[in-house]
Amino acid sequence: MSVTPPRRRARATAAALALVLLAATACNRGESAGGAPGTLKIGLLASLSGTYQAVGKDLRDGFELYLSTHDGKLGGHPIDLVVADEGNGAPTAVPAATKLLKQDRVVALTGIVGGGSVAAVYPLLNETKVPLVGSNGRPELKEVSRIWHTSYLSDEPGAAIAQHVRDNVKGSVYAIGPDYQGGWDELRGFTQAFAEVGGTLANPDGKTTFTPFPTTTNFTPYFARIKASGASAVFTFYAGSAAVDFVKQYAQSEIRDLPLYAAGFLTEGGVLDAQGEAARDIYSVLNYSPDLDNAENRAFVAAWKTKHDGSPTTYAMASYDAAAVLDRAIGAAGDDPTPESINEAIGKLGQITSPRGTWQFSTTTHSPVQKWYLRQVRQDGRALSNTVVGDLATVGR
Structure with missing residues (x-):
């Protein structure tokens, strides 16, 4: 059996340690020991x-x-x-x-x-x-x-569609959404911009109606309030499962003939499939559409x-x-x-x-300086889809 001389062993140990340190340093820098980009x-x-x-x-x-x-x-x-x-x-x-x-x-x-x-x-x-x-x-x-x-920014969708709603609704608009940060921002964006272009809210005292989040699943009492307000249209923001509940119940309610405008998340993605026919004709504003x-x-x-x-x-x-x-x-x-x-x-x-x-x-x-689009839920072949029907404002600040 051969024996490595002490001096040679020391040199080998030092070289191995240097390689370990080199690899560790390269890893921290995001590259491999060989110089290639690391993970x-x-x-x-x-x-x-x-x-x-x-x-x-x-x-x-x-x-x-x-x-x-x-x-x-x-x-x-x-x-x-x-x-x-x-x-x-x-x-x-x-x-x-x-x-x-x-x-x-x-x-x-x-x-x-x-x-x-x-x-x-x-x-x-x-x-x-x-x-x-x-x-x-x-x-x-x-x-x-x-x-x-x-x-x-969460207030931008509502701000982007406010002028269009003002130009196309002959009367007041009822604003409703969920009571949490996203809802506050989305509805504020609409109501502030809507007021600036001369629009009027149908809500009591001109203040947005907020529904408890995430506990509200029955919107029927709120639809009764909208009916009583004399509103000519509704603007809303809901997303996820709340959007499915809101749209399905809206389509069966006594205000189903009122035009419904929304931040695009109301009918976006899988929720539209779950809403089905109840979502037909809803107008929404969004920064993207697959078409x-x-x-x-x-x-x-x-x-x-x-x-x-x-x-x-x-x-x-x-x-x-x-x-x-x-x-x-x-x-x-x-x-x-x-x-x-x-x-x-x-x-x-x-x-x-x-x-x-x-x-x-x-x-x-x-945040992006970008164009916003007006969409409507329409028939697209065998399915309903959010179809772009016009350009809205370019928003960003």
């Missing part, structure tokens, strides 16, 4: 249970679709997508986000369904200095240096349909765009992408080509 962790937080489970699933699936069509990489780096359940809001969103940011140590966070969840997670982002590229609506925040959204005629959207819809039944939603599209934003930003962040360098790169992206059409981040709110 980066991205955290996706979405409602995979609760009232908005369908929305959260679309956020997850939209991001995963982008990864699957880009070799599982963003900016040239293999991506480990760590998915966590937001649940019904802040009480479950905060611990899930804490794990992603502090234990999993993701370089960026994406997703988040609820505006209340965004507000609750916001301090954690500042503490860990990790950027959020959110893909659903959010409230206005005072400081957004690490907050970016590929979707919209938009541009090359990016045709490719996106085709890719989506190879993996899923039905057409993609605005939630899926915004999450797909969040992945596209991170793809460009990580690629521009150099060989050593960090949360800070990725965040800085996002702010320099400029115009972004998207299935919704070209858009860009506002320099003040870090």
